[in-house]
Amino acid sequence: MTTTLVRAARSQPVDRTPVWFMRQAGRSLPEYRELRQGNQMLEACRTPDLVTEITLQPVRRHNVDAAIFFSDIVVPLQAAGIDVVIEPGVGPVIAHPVRTQADIDSLPELTAEMMPDITESISRTAAELATRDDTALIGFAGAPFTLASYLIEGGPSRNHEKTKAMMAGAPEMFSQLLAKLAAMSTTFIDVQLSAGAQAFQLFDSWAGYLSPRDYRTHVLPHSQRVFSDLAGHDVPSIHFGVQTGELLPAMSEAGSTVVGADFRVEFTDASTRVQPGQALQGNLDPALLFAPWEALQPRIEQIVRDGLSHSGGHIFNLGHGVLPSTDPEVPGRIVDEVHRISTALLSGDDPK
Template identity: 55%
Template sequence: MTEAPADPRSLPADHPLATGTTASAPLVQAYRGVPPAITPVWFMRQAGRSLPEYRELRTGLGMLEVCLDPALASEITLQPVRRHGVDAAIFFSDIVIPLRLSGIGVEIQAGTGPVFDRAVRTAADVDALVAAGVPHAEDSGFDPIREGVRRTVAELGATPLIGFAGAPFTLAAYLVEGRPSRDHLAARRLMHADPEAWARLMAWCADVTGAFLRAQLLAGASAGQLFDSWAGSLSRADYIRHVAPASARALSWARGLTAPDGSRVPLVHFGLGTGAFLPEMRDAGADVIGVDYRIPLDEASRRLHDAVPLQGNIDPALLGAPWPVLAEHARDVLRRGRSAPAHVVNLGHGVPPDTDPDVLTRLVGLVHEAGAE
């Protein structure tokens, strides 16, 4: 099996962090624990179904087809930056793309999500998967990803691009279930029934998703985020024993990337429903912890000894509430975020598809104004 890189590696000379183009951006400063002049804001799933220009562009095209088209992926990534004035773009792709590029049969079905040709349920299934190996970040299979990142960075200028990848548990849960699941029973069953096979599966997922993240960062993304959408289904003990080592392995693919001044590419770790193990998520190798909408930011900061920059955590449900309700909630998030060394405003999960885009634009203005006070 491919091993995650252990030695630091310099970013390319033309990387936006190496040239200084994005090094002083509010988002990068905040991710590095330096409070910027304004509180930066971006939204998970800001590029997508809430935007009419996205829906028009996607007409007749499959999700994975669009993700692997550099021109389309770049254009979709840029759309919310133009419309909302957010402080970062996040590369438009999907967490199953590295699985697809590894030869796994998967499609995104409308209204369902990722559906796989076959589930990975046994030790033999895991061994067959592992035997196929994983792509390196420099492999030609990632060329569409690198080209999409380069096109996007060229348009963004001083606005940073965030690369992203799915955390190993979320990828493993999809593979074992074969499709989205409410409780991930099959995945948790394999975890306990055959912990050795589970560990092999998690290591493979860590490497394939780590390579995906590294490819984006080397191509020009100024930060990276690891998403663990389903880790909230786990107990803290199971997370520590069966998941955290693989998340650390995935993040290690990016931990060594440094700019000429010695500063590292900042890494964010976000999980849905993971308030019980925020310190363990930090210890996996993150510089910033993303917080969902279930706990207040000041409580999250307390659990991290007020020593870790935070990202979050406006409740997505409130995007449909009357403006005074949303505005007061956003101000409360800003107030609570001050307990951390630095704070990047985001949602506690993704933008709902039925969100009015004008509300997001107005919210960006509120954050910039109130966060500068």
């Protein structure tokens, strides 16, 4: 059976608006925090028992319409043999940043054989989800530019100055790096789709730091390559970045069936910036989950209404990830409300 989320992602008719949340499997859940005690992030991401359980936790708690594979965007880098750790409170840290032609030439190639645990984790999770009537499994990877920024900067960066310096000062070298990373992202997603994921999302977390011209010139071709190389799987795909309102017209050309809008752009504006008939995902501000329900509920309803008026499909999500201190009861209440409102509106009833 084709799930509601997959149909919405393909802009096909649905009987309700599907919902999932970025970072739904994570620190906002007490059961996640308990399970993660005593193991490092990358260790957890490479342990099938933990990955399967963590991926399924928000499905059980929130009744979301999709599970997002529990992993991290630097997992393919680690799997390829790059020395990377995730430092608590900091993020990914690269032991040997990539800044010269020799550094790029020495980057290893990622193959499926390096990731048997990813295949096992996806297969186990897909088997568990098969017992539910209407829950999709979404795979994911980091986009080439975002991975390049971590490699060049050596870790998270406020301004991405070293990355932009290479992009502007050594564009051919920069392009070679992104081409290698596009191949890694493609392989990582390919393994997930081959093992049973029904859709995937490409995260370009740092693309919003670029101008539209730089994005089109230096980044878009490599993101297009990822979507093009995975087209043979015939599954819906989502492209998302943070602070990318001005980049949505270009991002919509990358080849995804869905474009994610963050909370900084009005949904109705996002609707005019993507390809005609292309589905949209988003875009409730995650900080609003801390507001009283009487203030939050109208925002939910407006996004549902805006989504249903969009020319393509709509997947309800936050405009970024669930914040760690979010009350774990709120996302599930949002799921119920989105389902209630959208079902009523699609049936021609008043949701009040």
